[in-house]
Amino acid sequence: xxxxxxxxxxxxxxxxxxxxxxxxxxxxxxxxxxxxxxxxxxxxxxxxxxxxxxxxxxxxxxxxxxxxxxxxxxxxxxxxxxxxxxxxxxxxxxxxxxxxxxxxxxxxxxxxxxxxxxxxxxxxxxxxxxxxxxxxxxxxxxxxxxxxxxxxxxxxxxxxxxxxxxxxxxxxxxxxxxxxxxxxxxxxxxxxxxxxxxxxxxxxxxxxxxxxxxxxxxxxxxxxxxxxxxxxxxxxxxxxxxxxxxxxxxxxxxxxxxxxxxxxxxxxxxxxxxxxxxxxxxxxxxxxxxxxxxxxxxxxxxxxxxxxxxxxxxxxxxxxxxxxxxxxxxxxxxxxxxxxxxxxxxxxxxxxxxxxxxxxxxxxxxxxxxxxxxxxxxxxxxxxxxxxxxxxxxxxxxxxxxxxxxxxxxxxxxxxxxxxxxxxxxxxxxxxxxxxxxxxxxxxxxxxxxxxxxxxxxxxxxxxxxxxxxxxxxxxxxxxxxxxxxxxxxxxxxxxxxxxxxxxxxxxxxxxxxxxxxxxxxxxx
Amino acid sequence: xxxxxxxxxxxxxxxxxxxxxxxxxxxxxxxxxxxxxxxxxxxxxxxxxxxxxxxxxxxxxxxxxxxxxxxxxxxxxxxxxxxxxxxxxxxxxxxxxxxxxxxxxxxxxxxxxxxxxxxxxxxxxxxxxxxxxxxxxxxxxxxxxxxxxxxxxxxxxxxxxxxxxxxxxx
Numbered sequence: 250x251x252x253x254x255x256x257x258x259x260x261x262x263x264x265x266x267x268x269x270x271x272x273x274x275x276x277x278x279x280x281x282x283x284x285x286x287x288x289x290x291x292x293x294x295x296x297x298x299x300x301x302x303x304x305x306x307x308x309x310x311x312x313x314x315x316x317x318x319x320x321x322x323x324x325x326x327x328x329x330x331x332x333x334x335x336x337x338x339x340x341x342x343x344x345x346x347x348x349x350x351x352x353x354x355x356x357x358x359x360x361x362x363x364x365x366x367x368x369x370x371x372x373x374x375x376x377x378x379x380x381x382x383x384x385x386x387x388x389x390x391x392x393x394x395x396x397x398x399x400x401x402x403x404x405x406x407x408x409x410x411x412x413x414x415x416x417x418x419x420x421x422x423x424x425x426x427x428x429x430x431x432x433x434x435x436x437x438x439x440x441x442x443x444x445x446x447x448x449x450x451x452x453x454x455x456x457x458x459x460x461x462x463x464x465x466x467x468x469x470x471x472x473x474x475x476x477x478x479x480x481x482x483x484x485x486x487x488x489x490x491x492x493x494x495x496x497x498x499x500x501x502x503x504x505x506x507x508x509x510x511x512x513x514x515x516x517x518x519x520x521x522x523x524x525x526x527x528x529x530x531x532x533x534x535x536x537x538x539x540x541x542x543x544x545x546x547x548x549x550x551x552x553x554x555x556x557x558x559x560x561x562x563x564x565x566x567x568x569x570x571x572x573x574x575x576x577x578x579x580x581x582x583x584x585x586x587x588x589x590x591x592x593x594x595x596x597x598x599x600x601x602x603x604x605x606x607x608x609x610x611x612x613x614x615x616x617x618x619x620x621x622x623x624x625x626x627x628x629x630x631x632x633x634x635x636x637x638x639x640x641x642x643x644x645x646x647x648x649x650x651x652x653x654x655x656x657x658x659x660x661x662x663x664x665x666x667x668x669x670x671x672x673x674x675x676x677x678x679x680x681x682x683x684x685x686x687x688x689x690x691x692x693x694x695x696x697x698x699x700x701x702x703x704x705x706x707x708x709x710x711x712x713x714x715x716x717x718x719x720x721x722x723x724x725x726x727x728x729x730x731x732x733x734x735x736x737x738x739x740x741x742x743x744x745x746x747x748x749x750x751x752x753x754x755x756x757x758x759x760x761x762x763x764x765x766x767x768x769x770x771x772x773x774x
Numbered sequence: 775x776x777x778x779x780x781x782x783x784x785x786x787x788x789x790x791x792x793x794x795x796x797x798x799x800x801x802x803x804x805x806x807x808x809x810x811x812x813x814x815x816x817x818x819x820x821x822x823x824x825x826x827x828x829x830x831x832x833x834x835x836x837x838x839x840x841x842x843x844x845x846x847x848x849x850x851x852x853x854x855x856x857x858x859x860x861x862x863x864x865x866x867x868x869x870x871x872x873x874x875x876x877x878x879x880x881x882x883x884x885x886x887x888x889x890x891x892x893x894x895x896x897x898x899x900x901x902x903x904x905x906x907x908x909x910x911x912x913x914x915x916x917x918x919x920x921x922x923x924x925x926x927x928x929x930x931x932x933x934x935x936x937x938x939x940x941x942x943x944x
Binding site for chain 2: 381382383385386387393398400401426427429430431432433434454455456457458459460462463474475478479480481482484525538541542544545547548551561562564597600601604768769770773
């Protein structure tokens with residue numbers, strides 16, 4: 250038994266609360282098993298106690314093993330550096346559960362996902378339209394994440410109903426899925442009165458590739474490569490979260506050398522994406538010189554990645570038990586030398602941007618996402634930090650970041666400028682962190698160990714550049730993956746964008762969109 | 775403004791400043807590409823890119839090929855915003871079910887003569903996602919393809935070299 254104080258706190262909210270079981274398999278995870286009758290109340294109680302939105306809510310098909318479906322809901326407890334999972338079993342006939350979405354909005358998208366992937370109905374959910382399986386091409390009664398799903402059976406196809414805004418002078422502007430730039434696919438539907446946007450509906454899922462199903466029945470090792478291709482610009486954060494889950498299950502302890510190396514690579518990934526995003530913001534206000542300048546810095550970091558690891562996007566670097574690319578003394582000098590140049594160039598870029606009045610005018614007070622909205626939606630990562638939510642897994646969950654004196658970036662105003670400022674200070678902080686980590690690398694220690702295969706389930710996580718990337722993995726004794734639930738920060742943050750653009754004009758949409766810089770592939774899985 | 779002028783002078787022409795070996799390769803491949811495009815297309819080749827469900831790494835490399843370091847545009851290649859302006863369609867990703875119609879419509883919207891190039895391992899045959907319930911698989915079964923650029927993702931130099939190989943044959 251573990252975590253009795255959290256049970257006591259839940260009892261304060263629900264006097265007759267009795268959990269079926271409380272498990273603590275890992276120091277940073279507590280699992281509370283409850284009956285379906287109290288599941289909703291327990292989740293709502295934790296939501297209030299921890300001030301945490303739902304970090305993940307997902308189902309498992311356990312019908313073959315135990316004759317039921319299992320629902321897990323994960324909350325983050327920053328104060329005690331741990332994750333709290335509430336789980337329940339629900340019977341396999343006409344599966345359903347009481348929807349949380351009306352009391353806790355952040356559960357809404359996850360429940361729609363459970364409905365379309367498993368056919369488990371969240372009763373009382375206000376909006377059960379499809380997310381990723383578009384009904385124009387996919388018949389409704391096919392639930393791909395059920396274990397007995399083989400291939401789509403034919404059935405009724407239907408059109409998607411966009412929510413409509415009606416009235417005098419209101420018109421709709423549909424955009425996508427094929428956009429004008431070199432970018433992923435997604436559909437945006439603006440309802441506009443005059444110039445200002447009064448509603449934006451996002452329809453995503455165009456890049457859905459069935460990633461979670463593909464993980465199933467794969468061996469640990471084979472699946473690392475797949476995790477790197479879930480979201481191409483966060484391939485290291487994704488492989489890190491995945492390997493973290495597997496390492497927890499197998500009880501592998503990672504050599505410190507590998508921990509520092511992973512820190513270096515994670516920050517390099519953050520740097521090239523942040524500078525890319527800053528350049529994108531400049532592009533979208535038509536300020537081409539700093540945009541070109543930023544792309545030169547990005548290219549320099551990609552080339553540095555290639556020199557250190559042989560891969561520009563840090564693919565094939567992570568493995569279960571450590572990293573495959575060690576940084577020796579020569580490479581360390583290359584790394585530190587490059588960081589010095591990058592810092593200088595980056596500071597010039599910032600100066601160019603800040604000294605342009607017309608640029609500052611465009612980004613200031615544009616696309617505001619208020620803190621309250623962000624909290625309700627469960628917005629995470631850098632978008633959350635720009636709206637005043639002080640959350641960063643690196644600060645609360647990582648030993649090496651504490652040791653390096655990590656300072657979390659934070660802004661209050663929630664506009665494009667705030668997001669730009671967060672990215673600028675995170676880039677600068679990343680440079681400092683890499684220098685700290687590099688100083689702690691040593692020549693003698695190995696950069697990986699061999700893990701053992703074990704059965705179990707665990708949550709792996711990493712703070713990628715967009716925000717927390719979560720991998721909940723369940724594996725059998727042979728090391729085959731039974732279920733892999735992925736939560737990319739984009740999944741929660743896209744909703745934030747739909748609110749941030751309200752009242753802004755359509756020509757500012759690209760600017761707002763780029764300041765959020767979300768992934769289509771990571772959202773669509 | 776003063777910062778822009780200062781940095782313009784300090785940076786110089788960046789296409790010549792990356793690793794000397796790589797710079798030479800890019801220049802050699804690029805001038806070949808330029809003369810091929812001059813010969814076969816008059817002056818320029820206009821490409822429309824479409825993502826049919828890629829992870830985003832291929833897009834990142836295609837964008838990188840347009841940055842000041844590689845600067846594909848100086849060899850005569852333009853990436854355009856509409857299929858109606860394009861000679862060539864560059865397809866990435868394993869073609870998810872949701873993108874099938876969009877891919878066909880984009881291809882149909884292009885004026886003749888036109889051709890299709892696939893970019894990245896997913897677009898060849900579905901790659902890692904081949905066996906998925908939601909992936910249509912090879913782009914070449916949907917629209918006619920004349921060239922595949924291999925890689926996961928292909929580097930900007932690889933993109934230039936593959937285009938050269940194609941244009942030499944054509």
